[in-house]
Amino acid sequence: MRSSLLMAAGTVVSRATGLIRQVLQAGALGTGLLATTYNQANVVPASLYFLLIGGALNSVLVPQLVRARIEQPDGGRAFEQRLVTLTMCVLGVGTLLAVWAAPQIISLYQSDSPDNHAAFELTVVFARFLLPQIFFYGLFSILGQVLNARNKFGAMMWTPVLNNVVLITMFGVYVGLMTAPDGVQDITQTQVTLLGAGTTLALAVQALALIPFVRAAGFRFRPRFDWRGTGLRKSIGAARWTLLFVLANLVASTVVTRYASAADKTLPRDGVGFSAYTYAQTIWMLPQSIITVTLVTALLPRMSRAVAEHRLDDLRGDLSQALRISGVIIVPAAFFFLAFGPQIAQLLFAHGAADAASTRPLGHMLQAFGLGLIPFSAQYLLLRGFYAFEDTRTPFWMAVWISVANIALATACHLLMPARWAVTGMAAAYAVAYSIGLLITALLLRRRLEGRLDGKRLCRTYGKLSASALAAGALGWLVARACATTLTSNPWVPALGLAAGGGTMLLLFLLLARALKVGELRSLPGLR
Numbered sequence: 001m002r003s004s005l006l007m008a009a010g011t012v013v014s015r016a017t018g019l020i021r022q023v024l025q026a027g028a029l030g031t032g033l034l035a036t037t038y039n040q041a042n043v044v045p046a047s048l049y050f051l052l053i054g055g056a057l058n059s060v061l062v063p064q065l066v067r068a069r070i071e072q073p074d075g076g077r078a079f080e081q082r083l084v085t086l087t088m089c090v091l092g093v094g095t096l097l098a099v100w101a102a103p104q105i106i107s108l109y110q111s112d113s114p115d116n117h118a119a120f121e122l123t124v125v126f127a128r129f130l131l132p133q134i135f136f137y138g139l140f141s142i143l144g145q146v147l148n149a150r151n152k153f154g155a156m157m158w159t160p161v162l163n164n165v166v167l168i169t170m171f172g173v174y175v176g177l178m179t180a181p182d183g184v185q186d187i188t189q190t191q192v193t194l195l196g197a198g199t200t201l202a203l204a205v206q207a208l209a210l211i212p213f214v215r216a217a218g219f220r221f222r223p224r225f226d227w228r229g230t231g232l233r234k235s236i237g238a239a240r241w242t243l244l245f246v247l248a249n250l251v252a253s254t255v256v257t258r259y260a261s262a263a264d265k266t267l268p269r270d271g272v273g274f275s276a277y278t279y280a281q282t283i284w285m286l287p288q289s290i291i292t293v294t295l296v297t298a299l300l301p302r303m304s305r306a307v308a309e310h311r312l313d314d315l316r317g318d319l320s321q322a323l324r325i326s327g328v329i330i331v332p333a334a335f336f337f338l339a340f341g342p343q344i345a346q347l348l349f350a351h352g353a354a355d356a357a358s359t360r361p362l363g364h365m366l367q368a369f370g371l372g373l374i375p376f377s378a379q380y381l382l383l384r385g386f387y388a389f390e391d392t393r394t395p396f397w398m399a400v401w402i403s404v405a406n407i408a409l410a411t412a413c414h415l416l417m418p419a420r421w422a423v424t425g426m427a428a429a430y431a432v433a434y435s436i437g438l439l440i441t442a443l444l445l446r447r448r449l450e451g452r453l454d455g456k457r458l459c460r461t462y463g464k465l466s467a468s469a470l471a472a473g474a475l476g477w478l479v480a481r482a483c484a485t486t487l488t489s490n491p492w493v494p495a496l497g498l499a500a501g502g503g504t505m506l507l508l509f510l511l512l513a514r515a516l517k518v519g520e521l522r523s524l525p526g527l528r
Contacts, residue, residue, distance in 0.1 A: 010157030011290045017164035019348070022282060024171035027352025031271035031279065031362060033264045034184050034353075037119055038195060039275050040109050040257065041126030045098075045133035047253070048105075049141075050246045052094045052134070080149075081224045084142050091138035098134060102127040108254055110261045118184045119265075122192070129196025133203045140207035143214050155213040163206035170198035175352060183268070241392035245399045252403035252410075252433075256426055259414040266419040271358035277423050279349065280341075280365035281430075284373060287333040292377045295322045303388035312449055319385050319445075320454035323378055324461050324520045331465040332509050334373040335473035340501060341367035343480060346494040361420065365427040372431020374462070375438035382441045389448065398441050406433035461520060468512035469505075476505030 029035035098105065103112075103124050112120040144156035174194060181187040214221075257274055264273030306314040337344070342363030349359045379398075386394045409429030413422045446453040480501030484493055513521055 010154060010161070011293070014157065014160040014164065015286050015289055017161050017168065019283075019286070021164045021167045021171065022279060023348050023351065024168060024175060026275075026279060026349040026354050028171050028174045029275075030269075030353035031276045031349060031358050033119055033268035033273070034181060034187065035275035036261060036264045036273060037123040037184060038126055039278050040106070040261070041123050041130050041196075042199060043257070043278070044105055044109075044127055045131050046137060047250055048094065048098050048131070049091070049134045049137040051243070051250055052090055052138075077219075078224065080146055080219060081222050084146070084221055085223045085225060087138055087142045088135075091135045095132055095134040098131045099128055102131060109257045110265075116265055122184055122187065125192055126196055129193070130199055132200050136200070136203045136207040140203070140210060143207070143210040146214055146219050147210070147217055150217050150219075152213065152217050155210055159206050159209040162209055163202045166202035166205055167199065170194065170202070241396045245392065245396040248396065248399040248403045252406045255407050256410050256430075259410055259426065260423045262414070263419045263423050269358065270361065270420070271354065272361045272420050273423055276359075276362040277365055277427065280345070280362050280369060280427065283344065283348070284337055284366060284369040285376075287329055288373065288377045288380070291326045291329045292322075292380055295326055295381070303384065304390075307388045307390075315385065315388060316449050316452060316454060319381065320458060322381055323458055326377060326381065327374075327462055327465050328513075328518070328520045330373055330377045331462065332469040332472070332505070334371045335466075335469040336476075336502065336505060337366050337373065338370035339473040339477040339505065340480060340498055341365075341370065343494045343498040343501070347498060350494075361424065364421075364424045368424050368427035369431055372428075372434055374466075375431070375435040379434055379438040379441050382438070382445050385445050386448070391448075394444055394448075398437055398444075401440055402433045402437035405436050406430055409433065461518065464516040464518050465513065468509050468516060468518070471512060472505040472507075472509035475508055476501040476503075479504045 026035070029038055106120065106123050106127055110116065110120055110123065140156075140159075147155055174191065181191070256277075260274035260277050262273075264275070267273070303315050303318050306312070306318070342360060345359045345363030345366060346356050349362060350356045383395050383398065386392070406429055409432060410426045413425030413429060417425050442453060442455075446455070478501075480497035483497040483500050510521070
């Protein structure tokens with residue numbers, strides 16, 4: 001719990017500064033086609049990093065590191081050094097190849113047609129600046145996993161704050177000292193260089209900041225290339241399925257990105273495409289990032305030890321507890337987004353290059369994502385049960401089912417809905433796809449845990465939480481609506497409506513959850 005609280009505090013500060021950065025970014029670039037050129041190029045390094053090795057680092061290698069520290073006479077130090085060396089080599093080569101192939105990579109996300117040539121070329125230029133992030137993503141992750149295997153969780157959650165501080169400074173300079181461009185053709189080379197170089201510098205600072213912490217934890221890096229016969233083959237074999245897992249997710253995200261970019265091309269200034277989708281998804285994932293990821297990071301080494309020592313009851317208990325505790329935040333947050341999506345979007349993003357009209361689609365996307373936060377978070381947690389068993393094959397097939405559902409539904413939205421609403425439909429499709437994935441994942445993990453997953457207790461808790469959040473969200477929405485009707489000429493209507501409606505929802509949710517005897521409320525500070 002102490003580790004979780006430390007990580008949660010770091011994650012809250014990181015996400016808060018990240019939100020400030022995103023607000024400044026939208027103010028600088030808007031939510032239309034210009035913003036999409038930067039956002040697409042900024043998504044590519046993370047996608048390629050996970051495809052190269054990131055998925056394996058995050059899900060396979062923590063159990064491997066824990067096992068090496070338990071079983072090997074040197075406490076796993078040689079294994080760590082070989083693993084860090086291998087990771088750096090793979091990422092170094094991969095980064096160079098990616099920078100060289102930037103036009104071909106960007107062509108997967110958008111077409112280089114005559115009427116889209118300027119946007120395509122600008123995205124490629126941004127990509128060449130941003131693709132070196134692949135290496136720094138890897139450095140940050142492998143050093144963080146070395147710390148996690150030593151039960152040192154805080155640094156990995158706090159150092160992203162440095163990244164955000166650099167980006168906030170960069171966007172502040174951009175907004176304060178430069179004239180905001182009206183479109184893709186108006187951005188200058190100086191502006192492109194500032195955005196591209198500054199973004200990569202921010203991630204480099206985040207990664208390099210971990211070096212003093214790993215040294216303090218006792219890790220000393222020495223390049224080791226004696227990989228043969230040292231157990232890395234098992235890691236690579238397990239990572240094969242994780243690579244396919246990442247590939248399945250990447251295929252789905254690439255299809256959605258291409259469709260969303262087409263909406264931007266049709267309505268370049270209306271904020272109906274990829275950038276709005278990205279901003280909405282980032283806001284939607286904040287509770288997941290703060291609560292669920294924090295719990296998983298702290299519990300995965302513990303769950304891996306439980307499996308290694310054949311304590312399935314402890315593993316089952318950890319999963320059940322994590323699901324119930326996270327649900328206390330995740331469930332009301334999902335209904336909050338459903339009730340107040342437009343107010344959130346207008347309050348955060350209707351500034352600078354974006355106005356109230358161009359943020360309205362973003363708010364609708366946030367509502368469409370809304371309830372999908374519940375299955376998304378729960379499925380993320382349950383997958384870690386398979387990773388504790390060092391089973392990466394089953395999560396791959398889960399990703400296939402989710403990606404197939406997401407692609408099919410997103411394609412239907414792209415073909416059948418007008419550009420104004422197509423990407424909003426894709427946000428809802430994402431939520432539906434993860435609902436399907438949760439059902440399949442729960443059934444398979446239940447079988448792996450000898451037919452028991454504490455299902456009755458989980459359904460009872462989530463039923464009470466959902467009923468409380470639904471009633472509270474409905475009343476909060478009515479209060480926010482009344483504020484908007486009464487204060488039509490007040491420029492602070494979104495803030496006042498959100499404060500009044502959100503406060504009403506929070507208070508009523510707590511009262512109803514207490515009345516329904518949701519014991520997990522005691523896990524929240526101040527409610528014990």
